[in-house]
Amino acid sequence: MRPTTPRGDDAVPPPRAPAVMRDVAKAAGVSVATVSHVVNDNPNARIGDAARERVRRAIEELGYRPNALAKTLVSGTSKFIGLVADAIATTPFAGQIIQGAQDEAWKHGYVLLVANTGGNEGAEEQAIAMMLEHKVRGILYSTWFHRAVTPPAALAETAAVLVGCYSEDSTLPAVVPDEVQGGRTATQLLLEAGHRRIAFINTSHPSPAQTGRLQGYREMLEAADIAYDPALVVEATSDQEGGYEAAMRLLDHDVTAVFCHNDRVAMGLYDAARDRSLKVPGDLAVVGFDDQEVISAHLRPPLTTVALPHYDLGAAGVRLLLGIDDATLGTPQLVACPPVLRSSV
Amino acid sequence: MRPTTPRGDDAVPPPRAPAVMRDVAKAAGVSVATVSHVVNDNPNARIGDAARERVRRAIEELGYRPNALAKTLVSGTSKFIGLVADAIATTPFAGQIIQGAQDEAWKHGYVLLVANTGGNEGAEEQAIAMMLEHKVRGILYSTWFHRAVTPPAALAETAAVLVGCYSEDSTLPAVVPDEVQGGRTATQLLLEAGHRRIAFINTSHPSPAQTGRLQGYREMLEAADIAYDPALVVEATSDQEGGYEAAMRLLDHDVTAVFCHNDRVAMGLYDAARDRSLKVPGDLAVVGFDDQEVISAHLRPPLTTVALPHYDLGAAGVRLLLGIDDATLGTPQLVACPPVLRSSV
C-alpha cells in the first residue's frame, strides 16, 4: 500500500475540495445568485431555461452539495431539532421515540440531533448547551418512563417540549401516554372475553402509570357493574421477579384473569402459572402492558398487551414543537395506548 | 395565567434576540476579535486581565452562546459525526451503538447526527445527503446484526466507517464483533464447569455469527481434546420458537450443557427444559449469546451469556473515524464479546 494522505483520499476522482456555489457559477457561466435561485427553485426569480439547464449540468458534473450550515447562517434558523433523552440506550423501547421524532422531523425538512444523557445532570446541561449553540429550532426533552420532571433551566432559551414526561408547574408543553385509557383498554380486553374476577398486579412504584392504570381498571370495572375488590389488586416491583411473587400471592383468590402492570410482570406471572400447572389462557387469561416486543411476542403463548405509544410520542412531540399541532399549555397532550392482540386472553 | 407571547418569553430578561459576539464586544467595550480570543482561550493572543474580565462579565450578563454554525463556516469543518443505522428502533440493543458512539464523540467535542433508515435505500440516501450537506466530519454506517453490506456510493464523499458490518470488497474500514472469540468464550464457560457433552444450537441463518460462533465452539472443543460430534450441533431459527423446537430434537442425546446461538434461543430452551422437568443449571447448563438484558437478566435462573459489544462497536467506530485508532483497511477490526456470568451454568 503506497503512502496515503491523512484522510486516505485514494479515490478515483481527484480529491479536490468539494465544489461550492461559486464553482458551479463559474462552470455554468452565471452568477452565484442565479445558481442560488435554481438550487432553491426560487419562484420570485425568473431564470432562462438555457441558464437553468447549464446550472443543472454544472451541479451534476461537480457533484455540488449545498452547505446547509452556511444557509443556516443567513436565515438565522437551522433545520435541527434536538432530542435529549435520559435513556435511549438503557431501555429497549425508547429507541422508538427517536424513530417517531425522526420520521416526523424529516417530513418537515428537519434533522435530529440526539443526545443521551443517562439522566446525568451534567451531561444534560452540556447537551442542551451544545444544541443551543447549534441553533436548533427546538428541543425535545424525553424520558423513557412517564414521570414528572423539573426541566433544565436552559430549555427556556429555545422552544421545548417534554416527551413522556411533564413538569409539575406545567411551564412547558408536554405529551404523555394516556395511562387511564390504557388501563381501561387492558381491562376491557379481559371483560370482553367474559371474565369477571379480574386481578390487577400494579407496580409498587408511585407514578402516573401506577395511578392512571389503576384508575382505568376501576373505571372499566364500574362500567361493567363489577364491584371493586381490593383483594384483587396487588402491588409488586414491575419486573419478572415481582410478577412471579405477586402471582403467588394472588392465585389463591379464584381469579380467572390478570391485568399486569407490564409485560415483564406478565412474564413472571407466566412462570408462576406454570408452577401451578395453570394454562394460559385456558385457566388464566393475562394482559400485559408496554408491548415490549422481545418479551410479549415470544412468550408462550404470545402475550396480549397494551402498547406504550413511544413512536407516536416522539412524532407528537415534534408536531407540538413545530407548531403543527397546538400545544395545550397546562395539561399534557395525551396519546392513546392501543391494544395488541395476541394469544393470552 | 396571563396572556403570553407566542414563544412564551415571559422570562425576566426581555425577549430580545440572542446576543451575538458583537453585542458582547459592545457591552465590554472591546472588539469582537478580543471577545473571540477570550471565548476560545486563544493562547496566541495576550488579553489584559481587565478586558478579559469585562468580556466574561458581558458574556454572563447577556447570556451569550457562541454560534457553532458560524464557527464551522469559517473553519470549514464541523463537529458533527453522522450515524446512519438500519434499525436503532426496531431492535432492542442497537441503541447501545448510539450510546457508545455518542460518548466517544463527545469526548472529542463532536456531536451525533442520527438517522434511522429502516434499511430503506431511499431513506438511506436521503440521510447521507443530509449529513453531507451538513458537512459532517464523517459517517458511521451501522447495522444491527453482523453482516456484509454494499455501502451506499455517497459514503465515498466523506470519511466513513462501517459498524457491525463490513463491505465485501473491504473498501471501507469496518469494526465488527469477534464471533469466533465469542464462540470460544461461550464454550469455555461450559467446559470450565466440567461439561463434556456440550450441544450447540446454532442459527439457521447464514451469517458471520453462524460460521464464527461455530468455529469458536469447535476450536474450544478441540483445545479441550473433545471430539466434535455433529449430532450435538443443530440449527434453528434464532428465536424462542426455534430454541424450543431445537431443544426437543436435542434433549434425547445425553447432553449436559447447551450453547445457544442467542438469548432468545436460550429462552426457548428453558421452556423445553421445563417441559421435560430438567432443571437449569442442575440437569442442564446453558449459555446464551447477545446479552439481551430484558431476557437474559430476568430468566429463571438468570442466563449466563456472552455479550455482543454494541457499545464498544459504536465507540470504536468513532475512534476509527477520527483517526484515533488506525484503520486496518482490508480486514475489519474485531471487538471482543465478553462473558456475562449469571446463574445458568
Place this chain on the structure above:
DNA sequence: ATGAAAGCGCTAACAC
C-alpha cells in the same frame, strides 16, 4: 432574466 453586493456570526492574519 441576471448580476453585484451586502451581510449572517465568527476566526485569523495583520496592523497599530
Place this chain on the structure above:
DNA sequence: GTGTTAGCGCTTTCAT
C-alpha cells in the same frame, strides 16, 4: 494588548 479587516458559503434585495 487590542482593533481592523477579509473572508467562510450562502441568500437576498436592488440594479441593470
